[in-house]
Amino acid sequence: MKNRRMFWHIVDKIESQIDSGRYPVGSRLPPERELAENFDVSRPTIREAIIALEVRGRVEVKVSSGVYVLDTTSKYKSIPNISAFELTQARALVEGEAAALAAMAITDKELEALDHTLQAMEKGIEPENADREFHTIIATATRNTALLQSIQHYWKLRETLPQIISEYKNVCSSSDKDRLEEHRRIYNALKKHDSQEARAAMHGHFNRLINSLFEISEAKALEEVKRKSSETRDRYSITHLVG
Structure with missing residues (x-):
């Protein structure tokens, strides 16, 4: 973990696209395969990024449906204060x-x-x-x-x-x-x-x-x-x- 893990860069990019309105609240993100191709990374890297976005409160993963953008009253939901x-x-x-x-x-x-x-x-x-x-x-x-x-x-x-x-x-x-x-x-x-x-x-x-x-x-x-x-x-x- 000496360098910032690749999935964090993908998290930044997806959050930027959400904030810019490319993926508005309630919309569904592209499939995992498509995101992997768009960002030129592996599908496991995309999975890690989605997990991070879910923990941050930016998206919701619905089984057999997809990944949806959540509504946030501020730019980011507060990160859990857990030590x-x-x-x-x-x-x-x-x-x-x-x-x-x-x-x-x-x-x-x-x-x-x-x-x-x-x-x-x-x-x-x-x-x-x-x-x-x-x-x-x-x-x-x-x-x-x-x-x-x-x-x-x-x-x-x-x-x-x-x-x-x-x-x-x-x-x-x-x-x-x-x-x-x-x-x-x-x-x-x-x-x-x-x-x-x-x-x-x-x-x-x-x-x-x-x-x-x-x-x-x-x-x-x-x-x-x-x-x-x-x-x-x-x-x-x-x-x-x-x-």
Whole structure:
């Protein structure tokens, strides 16, 4: 995530077209295939852009109908004020129970798919996508559509809210080894169909994430204190008068 992800550029372009009146309120956006051709990007990139626009409140996705432009009283609907701490805690509560449920119903095919995501993480093959797929497979294995949709919504928030993207950036880039080991513990518990162990392993995964977020937040706060102290020192220093 060193560079701004491609779908954000598409979000900007579509929002600009909405604001210019090309796609008025209530109108339907062109099909995914047509948008991909118009912007010369892949269809998955268009899907990510639509998800971001939906979270921002610019469009509504209607199943089997299309994507429609929403009415907004201001240029943008307010972005949800959710912190990475809040999101991680919510995910821990929901996904801990999802893991417990999944342990009772997960199939050999789903376990095999989980193993493939672990291999991808270990080899460094699109680890972020493998991470999301890992959690999605578990959510699917609960056989509970409401849980699946809740967990998918949390992922949308994680990948589209600027404040959360920023807070997660350093955690995710510096903890690939920890993440892999934690996912393996979750996988092993699911493979044994042990609900209690699966729940505990999932909670352990998110607990480490929350602690890492606190460490980064504290480091930033300390750095800010040092910066302000340095500015004050420079302002009132009389070193240049001494000697």
